[in-house]
Amino acid sequence: MQQIINFILRNKTTLFFVFLLAVSLSLSIQSHSYHRSRFFNSSNWIVGNVYSTQAKVSSYFKLKETSDNLLKENTDLRTLLFNTGISDTATIDTKTFQYVVIPGQVIKNSYAQRNNYITINRGKSDGIEQDMGVITSNGVLGIVEHTTNKFASVQSILNTKSNINAKIKNTNNFGSLKWDANRYDMVQLEDIPRMVPLLIGDTIVTGAMSSIFPENIPIGTIKKFNLNASESFYTIDVGLFNDMTNLNKVYIINNTYRSEIQELEEKIANDQ
Incomplete structure (x- = not known):
């Protein structure tokens, strides 16, 4: 108690000035509508900015959760899309699906080599196996080549060993999609006969002859042909x-x- 009294005595002049300032401000605000309006507007501005900052911080920490939820929803929708024979989503049994979609994330990516690879954060424990297709929301990315328990390496579409069945969307003529290692934004479609009509801008998608990708997944557009x-x-x-x-x-x-398709194809090959 004595310390409080000593503090007041030492700072009595300053405290008296603060008291008078508070009284004068209070009288000014109460007696003048302009000052009162400015005071409350300033208070609202400060409080508003505090709440806005708080909302932004909260939104930032919820962003990852929201992103994960959206990825899960997109995964479910793509599963339905790739199994288009299903009409009643209320009675879906995923065990009957031909295609099962698993979400993942890229943790390493190369694109400047002749044989590029991508590492993803899904592996054997997530049901990932060799020769599974990998796509993004924009289109084909590559094919799983090696797996560990928690991770997988993907043979990128930008790999000289890559060979993906693809077709021209407008005509359904199919060929082999490869990469000549020249540009990371361009791949090459081969084995399209000369009688097929082509146009710059035609869309290229995955073909029906692939046992890895569903048909009609986007790949890109024709930029040039010779x-x-x-x-x-x-x-x-x-x-x-x-x-x-x-x-x-x-x-x-x-x-x-x-595996069933491959088994049948092997039997046909052995019979020939």
Whole structure:
């Protein structure tokens, strides 16, 4: 108590000035509508900014949760999209699906090598296996090549060993999608016959002959094509929908019929 009294005695002049200032401000605000309006407007501005900052901070911390929820919803929607024979979503049994979609995220990516690979944060414990397709919301990304318990390496579409069945959306003519290692935003579609009508801007999608990807997943658009008089097939440059330098969320596709299809194809090959 004595310390409080000593503090007041030492600072009595300053405290008296603060008291008089508070009284004068109070009288001024109460007696003048302009000052009163300015005071409350300033108070509202300060409080508003505090609440706004608080909302932004709260929104930031909820962003990851929101992103994960959206990815889960998109995964469910893509599963339905790839299994388009389903009409009643209320009685869905995922065990009957041909395609099962698993969400994931890119943790490492290369695009400047001849044989590029992508590492994702899903592995054997998540049901990921070799030869599963990997896509983004924009289109095809690559094919799973190796897996550990928690991670998987994906053979990028930007890999000289990559070979994906693709077709021209407008005509359904299919060929092989490869990469010549020249540009990270461009791949090449081969084996399209010269009699097929082509247009710059035609969309290229996955073909029906793939046991890895569902049909009609976007890949890119035709940017350039050439045909020499002595050749029977076009040379086609396809601009990718994916920005291969900026990858984040992915979807891994499991074709649950793949082993059965492969078994049948092997029997046919052995009979020939």
